[in-house]
Amino acid sequence: MRALALLAALAAPPAAADTVVAARTIRAQTLIGAQDVAVKKGDVVGAVSDVDTVIGQEARVALYAGRPIRPGDVGPPALVERNQIVALIYAAGGVAIQTEGRSLSRAGPGERVRVMNLASRLTVSGHVLPDGRVQVSN
Numbered sequence: 001m002r003a004l005a006l007l008a009a010l011a012a013p014p015a016a017a018d019t020v021v022a023a024r025t026i027r028a029q030t031l032i033g034a035q036d037v038a039v040k041k042g043d044v045v046g047a048v049s050d051v052d053t054v055i056g057q058e059a060r061v062a063l064y065a066g067r068p069i070r071p072g073d074v075g076p077p078a079l080v081e082r083n084q085i086v087a088l089i090y091a092a093g094g095v096a097i098q099t100e101g102r103s104l105s106r107a108g109p110g111e112r113v114r115v116m117n118l119a120s121r122l123t124v125s126g127h128v129l130p131d132g133r134v135q136v137s138n
Contacts, residue, residue: 017043020051022063029106030059031077037069044068058108076108079132087133088115088126101134 023038030036034055047068048054057074080086080103088101100118107113109130116123126136 018049019044020048020054020069022065022067022069024065026059026063028059028061029078032057032059032074040066040068046070048074075111078106078108079130080107080113080128080134082106085118086115088117088124088136089129089133090136103134 018039019042021038021040023036026032026036032054034051037051037054039051043049047070053071054069054074056077058077059073060075061073063069063073082103082105084103086101086103088099090097101115101124102118104114104116104123107128109128111128112125113128113134114123114125115134115136124136126134129135
């Protein structure tokens with residue numbers, strides 16, 4: 001009986017899944033709208049299958065028409081641009097220090113970014129907060 005159930009499971013066609021593809025060529029750093037993506041039948045390993053996870057995101061790399069979109073190809077829109085002056089915040093044990101720094105790359109909320117402290121000229125790393133400030137990690 002187990003063998004029969006196993007044969008039936010193996011003989012069943014695989015469930016068809018959808019893959020999100022670029023409807024046109026999308027340049028890096030472009031916000032993705034509903035008109036920029038399409039759904040293609042078939043499952044591509046590692047590709048995004050839900051179109052709602054892509055819409056409103058920013059292309060991190062160039063996306064070519066008809067090619068699958070992978071999770072690392074998109075991300076939240078950048079709040080911090082390269083060379084932008086940002087507020088650096090360090091808080092520990094009830095003490096909070098705030099100073100200015102210059103961002104060394106682009107980053108969105110929750111992403112890690114390197115920043116040069118303008119007062120000391122030291123490079124530190126931190127996470128971008130939803131308001132665009134950078135929380136320095138220790």
